[in-house]
Amino acid sequence: MSTTAMQMMEMHSDAMQGMDLAVMQECIEACAACEQACTMCAGAMAITPEMAMCAAMCQNAADLANTMMRTMLRPNGMNGPAMMAMHQAMVVMCMSCADECEAMAGMSADCAMCAEVCRQCAMACQKMIDSMLVG
Amino acid sequence: MSTTAMQMMEMHSDAMQGMDLAVMQECIEACAACEQACTMCAGAMAITPEMAMCAAMCQNAADLANTMMRTMLRPNGMNGPAMMAMHQAMVVMCMSCADECEAMAGMSADCAMCAEVCRQCAMACQKMIDSMLVG
């Protein structure tokens, strides 16, 4: 997460409706990393027919990671049920994408690295879910 | 949904893993309309402090609508659990956004129209969920 965005977020912490700022910043960071790794994984493949599903799933994960990140960056739009539902979708998307990438890891170093970043993103989203259940 | 995209989708119907094509095309159409209405609602407001939440929620809904639409447009990436989780998130997002827009409808004709489009999108996503549960 960029330094400026982090400072802006801290200025608006009271609009954040009880979100745990530290957990959310970590999750924004993980989503940004997931979007970048998945975009590059899909856009760098020495593409073969076996890779087609992996490329499309990575592009889906990249799009959702970006949307998830933006939702956390809009203090005025914090809506509990929508945030919860999106984080749940992001966990499923990241785990499915990580599984597919892992299956391709023997053929592609990109996929092995991308799988790892997707799993970290799933964990960061799960931490957000846990913190919202408590908060 | 554009005529060309619809024709392309029909050429790839066997990659669609048991998705109901007619229900999916209707849902793509509803997501495209939701993205356009929400983008315009957020970007046309004679903005006042009361409108700030509505603008941010509409922008969140526009982003998710686009991601949802793209996921349905990638035949190679059809993954049941990820599709299901995304449609569930989209229903919640659309209903929350429609409620907020409806609360602003007295002040803004955009919000009244946007609320209606969001509800239609929620229904189209619910139909996708129902068809996946049966399929």
Added chain:
Amino acid sequence: MSTTAMQMMEMHSDAMQGMDLAVMQECIEACAACEQACTMCAGAMAITPEMAMCAAMCQNAADLANTMMRTMLRPNGMNGPAMMAMHQAMVVMCMSCADECEAMAGMSADCAMCAEVCRQCAMACQKMIDSMLVG
């Protein structure tokens, strides 16, 4: 372009800073069609190494088409120089993508169809440029 978004746009025509509404609605329609065709072209390929460049260029074109469309859907953000520069970029992106898709058209019906939609989008953006130069 969805009926509701078109009605909303007409309500805000005086915020449109001298844009030609009919030309702009046609361009929004062309960008929406371009995003859908390019997303599907990239996400449906029976991918082979020769197709890798085409898939990545289609995904680039889909992303820019969406951004271009959104910029035209935000009446409050109409900024002449930014609009002009984006339309110029979109013409170049669409023509490059159409050329690459056309080179693949013998191997893929998707690519032939996608090339055509990209050329139409380039023309619609050129019409916007022409109308802004006159207006």
Added chain:
Amino acid sequence: MSTTAMQMMEMHSDAMQGMDLAVMQECIEACAACEQACTMCAGAMAITPEMAMCAAMCQNAADLANTMMRTMLRPNGMNGPAMMAMHQAMVVMCMSCADECEAMAGMSADCAMCAEVCRQCAMACQKMIDSMLVG
């Protein structure tokens, strides 16, 4: 830019068609920061009618920054003319957005910070243009 994406990019440096990797990584970083700051600026405003243009322009800049970043993250899609045209559009968009944010800086600390990030992004894109002209 995330560490993993940077490592993946280095693995694919020969697909980068003569792009200067160091300049491009700096530009990806600047676009990511621009998307985050602009999204937050638009989504955090204690919105007043004077702010409406700033919010819409920031959202336009955020969308283009994301598209610009993704284009640099797809080694298979590197197309010189399209890259050049996009960077030129991004310079204009960032400068227009920075000007509008700066005009609002007296009313909003977000806008002052966002203006600065937009100018840095414009400079990073200009460096890419310069490196492509030489390369």
